[in-house]
Structures are given as structure tokens and as C-alpha cells.
Amino acid sequence: MTDCMQRMGEAPLDINALLALSEYPDCGGLALFAGAVRNHHEGKAVQRLIYSAYLPVCERLLAEIEAEAKTKFGVSYIAVRHRIGELAIGELAIVCVVQAAHRAEAFAACRWAVDAVKHGAPIWKEEFYTDGSSQFVDGCCLHNHDDEENHGDEKHATHHHQHKECA
Amino acid sequence: MNAENRTVTFELLAGIERQAGCRYLAVQVTSAATVGDALSALQRAYPKLHDAIERCACAVGDAIVRRQAALPVDSPIVLLPPVSGG
Numbered sequence: 001m002t003d004c005m006q007r008m009g010e011a012p013l014d015i016n017a018l019l020a021l022s023e024y025p026d027c028g029g030l031a032l033f034a035g036a037v038r039n040h041h042e043g044k045a046v047q048r049l050i051y052s053a054y055l056p057v058c059e060r061l062l063a064e065i066e067a068e069a070k071t072k073f074g075v076s077y078i079a080v081r082h083r084i085g086e087l088a089i090g091e092l093a094i095v096c097v098v099q100a101a102h103r104a105e106a107f108a109a110c111r112w113a114v115d116a117v118k119h120g121a122p123i124w125k126e127e128f129y130t131d132g133s134s135q136f137v138d139g140c141c142l143h144n145h146d147d148e149e150n151h152g153d154e155k156h157a158t159h160h161h162q163h164k165e166c167a
Numbered sequence: 168m169n170a171e172n173r174t175v176t177f178e179l180l181a182g183i184e185r186q187a188g189c190r191y192l193a194v195q196v197t198s199a200a201t202v203g204d205a206l207s208a209l210q211r212a213y214p215k216l217h218d219a220i221e222r223c224a225c226a227v228g229d230a231i232v233r234r235q236a237a238l239p240v241d242s243p244i245v246l247l248p249p250v251s252g253g
Contacts, residue, residue, distance in 0.1 A: 118250075124251055
């Protein structure tokens with residue numbers, strides 16, 4: 001299931017390299033989401049942040065999300081990348097590119113894949129504020145007691161729950 | 168899977184690593200059969216981390232494992248606190 005491609009890394013994300021514009025002549029729609037580092041969080045001024053991750057699960061999960069998006073939405077191409085390490089304001093943390101025959105499935109797959117990464121990938125954001133303080137941003141619980149009781153197969157990419165940090 | 172006395176090692180990441188002040192913690196368990204049993208032992212040994220442990224998912228290697236999963240033989244149990252990627 002998992003290929004050898006690395007989807008997580010410290011190098012700056014290069015959108016152009018992911019577009020694959022000339023490789024899918026059957027595709028008329030390209031959807032792109034790029035998430036950048038914001039300079040504020042809950043009223044505090046953010047100076048920079050550090051993303052850390054548990055890479056063994058992340059690499060497998062991102063590959064699975066790409067594969068599932070292809071079958072679920074019938075899109076021809078999808079690339080999901082997430083950066084780790086120290087990022088400055090405005091730098092890209094996540095990029096998702098989708099190519100499909102038409103825009104509807106390209107948009108839908110792109111949104112679904114980004115949500116799946118945000119909710120399911122073990123990645124953590126530590127924000128450093130201009131007042132010198134820092135904190136790990138409170139996020140989405142991967143552990144769900146209800147899931148443990150009821151699900152035969154955990155699907156973090158498709159689960160539903162309440163959380164505040166998924167804007 | 169049985170009642171042998173053994174050491175279970177946990178790897179702590181992100182916020183829970185910061186809270187604990189260390190990357191690894193180990194506990195002796197006598198009758199732990201599952202990941203959940205070992206987590207309970209860790210909570211008893213480190214009561215200050217009780218609630219943070221409760222909110223963590225667990226991974227072994229590249230797989231997320233449930234509380235009911237059998238204890239891994241040699242690998243540490245990786246504690247994954249709530250995530251905030253993207």
C-alpha cells in the first residue's frame with residue numbers, strides 16, 4: 001500500500017513541482033490548497049512555529065489518504081505534502097494538489113484530503129509568540145473511546161468529532 | 168498475553184513529552200495483556216500525567232493501535248497527543 005515517496009520533510013514546499021500540469025491531459029480541473037503559517041492565534045501574536053510529527057504513521061497515512069481520495073472521488077492525481085521543522089510566518093505548512101476531469105471532484109477531493117490530514121495525522125504545532133511564550137496548540141484527539149467500542153477498522157481519515165482547532 | 172513480569176517502554180511526543188520532561192518512560196507490569204493495561208500502569212506510576220495519557224492515541228511502529236491491542240513484544244508504545252497539523 002505504501003510507496004517509498006516521502007510526503008513529510010523539512011524542505012520548503014514547492015507548489016510548482018507538485019502541479020504536474022502537463023502529465024494529465026484528460027484532466028480539466030486542478031484544485032490547490034496551500035496552508036500557510038498565520039501570525040495570530042486566539043488573540044496572541046505568533047512569531048514562528050515548529051511542526052513535529054510521528055513520521056512512521058504520517059508517511060503511511062498520507063499515502064493512504066492519497067490512494068483513498070483517488071478511489072473515493074475518481075480523481076486522476078493527488079499530491080499531499082506537509083512540512084515539519086521551524087516555519088516562519090507566511091511559509092507553507094501543507095499543500096494539496098488534485099487533478100480531475102472536472103472541478104467538482106477536484107475541489108471535493110482536495111478538501112477531503114486536507115481535512116483527513118488535519119484530523120488524522122500525528123503532527124503537532126508548537127507556536128512561539130512575540131511575548132516570548134510558547135505552547136503546543138490544543139488539537140484533535142486521535143483517540144476516541146466510542147471508536148474503540150464500535151469500529152472494526154479505524155478510519156481516522158473519515159471519522160467525525162468535535163474540536164476547535166481545525167480552521 | 169500472560170502473567171509474566173516485564174518492562175514496557177513508552178515514547179512520549181510533543182505536548183506530553185514537554186509535560187513529562189522526558190522522551191521515554193518505562194513501567195514494570197506483571198499481568199498486563201493489552202496496550203490499555205500498560206497505559207493504566209503508566210497512569211498509576213505517573214498520576215500527574217493521568218489526564219494527558221487519557222487523551223493520547225497509541226502507535227506501535229507505523230500503526231495506530233487500540234487500547235485492546237495486545238502488548239507489543241519489543242517495540243515501545245508511542246503516545247500521540249491530540250494533533251494540530253495543517
